[in-house]
Amino acid sequence: MLYYALAFLVVAIIAGVLGLSGIAGASAGIAKILFLIFIVMFLVSLVVGGLRRM
Structure with missing residues (x-):
């Protein structure tokens, strides 16, 4: 799940750089x-x- 969050973050950064707000x-x-x-x-x-350890 963390992988998907990071993947969407990268997509957001790339889209932001390209101006696709x-x-x-x-x-x-x-x-x-x-x-x-x-x-x-x-x-x-x-x-x-x-x-569980208790």
Whole structure:
């Protein structure tokens, strides 16, 4: 999932450089959403892993 967030971030940067603001904004938005989902899943896995060790 982190790979997809980074891929959309790269697409957003390239589109921004080329002046395609609509595509850049959409790609950046998708990258932000995927990154947030990744962070939440990471934190949940840390909590679940910590509870299993108890």
